[in-house]
Amino acid sequence: MKEGTKKKRVMVMIGTRPEAVKMAPVIRALIKHRDRFDVTVLSTGQHRALIDQTLAVFNLCPDFDLGVMTQRQSLNDITSGVLRAMTAYLQMESFDIVLGQGDTTSVMAASMACFYEGISFGHVEAGLRTGDCRAPYPEEFNRRVVGITAGMHFAPTPTARDNLLREGAVEDKIFLTGNPVVDALHFILENTEEPSRPVPKDKPYILMTCHRRELFGERVLHVMEAVRDFAMAHPQIHIWYPVHPNPNVKSVAESVLGSTPNIVLSPPLDYVSFVHAMKSAYLVLSDSGGVQEEAPSLGKPVLVLREVTERPEAVAAGTCLLVGHDRERIVFELDRLLHDKSAYAAMSNKRDTFGDGHAAGKIVDAILSSSFS
Ligand code: UD1
Ligand code: UDP
DSSP: OOTTOOOEEEEEEEOSHHHHHHHHHHHHHHHHTTTTEEEEEEEOOSSHHHHHHHHHHTTOOOSEEOOOOOTTOOHHHHHHHHHHHHHHHHHHSOOSEEEEESSOHHHHHHHHHHHHHTOEEEEETTTOOOSOTTSSTTHHHHHHHHHHHOSEEEESSHHHHHHHHHTTOOGGGEEEOOOHHHHHHHHHHHHOOOOOOSSOTTSOEEEEEOOOGGGTTHHHHHHHHHHHHHHHHOTTSEEEEEOOSOHHHHHHHHHHHTTOTTEEEEOOOOHHHHHHHHHHOSEEEEOOHHHHHHHHHHTOOEEEOSSOOSOHHHHHTTSEEEOTTOHHHHHHHHHHHHHOHHHHHHTOOOOOTTOOSOHHHHHHHHHHTOOOO
């Protein structure tokens, strides 16, 4: 660095588990350039427990916590809590740029706070779209808002970049970087061993996750009933379901699945355990966004509990298949992948769909070579 060049003050904001996974490689890459950046990691605390659990895996912890989480929080609770607390924090400190990832309500509200305070916001995982503002709900709305407020867009794929261009984002503010989730995945695979697991080593298992707001109510019930139907018909297969702490899902999972012998409900897994659980699973059943991105890198079939996805690349790659929330359809597709070996093999190819594992470095390079706006 030239003598007299001022360090850039960068805030990395994180609200939930997937943000911690995906921003951890970016934080680590920023810290490598400590002669150029002063880095502050701020947690909104939207996920009180899951953020700290996830960051710890990467030897990181937040410098500051806005502590917004409440039990059964509403979207209004999160939006107003983050907007108010983030604005106060931004007025206390002076940042050159704030970085946030994805489509959570924390990210949406933080990007608005930056917009109001005239601070540049860099959006990691920019440009994902389903085209339907209510699916997934409220994530599609959130990411569209961030698309308007952000001054730098880090698009993971050409499709995401094209979505931003179509919406009128300035071309030289869009950077095609890949998704740092692949960097995070490589970090775990290269640096850790498989921890012990609560399902038998010598038997196949299906790994499951489920948490989306648009499933709450009848739909989540249908999903759980489908899983119970399948498990009861196939006692030789285990289902391992680390249950998200959201009470709207947890209570249904426990009441419908709690007493089936070959279904193991566990607390949320730390990221090391979850990556190895995906790697060793026969297949994954999930409504998660991040899991759809990790699956192609692992060559692991995912039946996606959604009607639409903002990650069409994972479907095109062949590793992900949308199965929605219909009870019979879910059981049918689980059955098919269990018995039809060629259908299973067709979904088990490894692909670099979401990046080569060097997204964080590309994001940091773009920031280094940019004047923010
Ligand atoms: C949130 C995001 C969603 C993202 C998901 C990742 C929004 C609106 N939703 O959904 O986009 O895919 O995180 O997991 O931004 N809880 C705890 N401890 C925790 C976390 C959650 O007890 O560490 C419980 C609380 O009762 C909380 C509830 O779960 O009120 C729901 O959390 P919330 O962040 O609103 O929704 P998620 O379903 O986690
Ligand atoms: N994950 C984890 N432990 C779990 C379940 C998921 O570490 O018990 C990881 C998963 O590998 C992915 C991220 O959390 O990287 C996805 O989080 P989630 O499904 O909660 O959110 P989404 O990606 O749908 O926004």
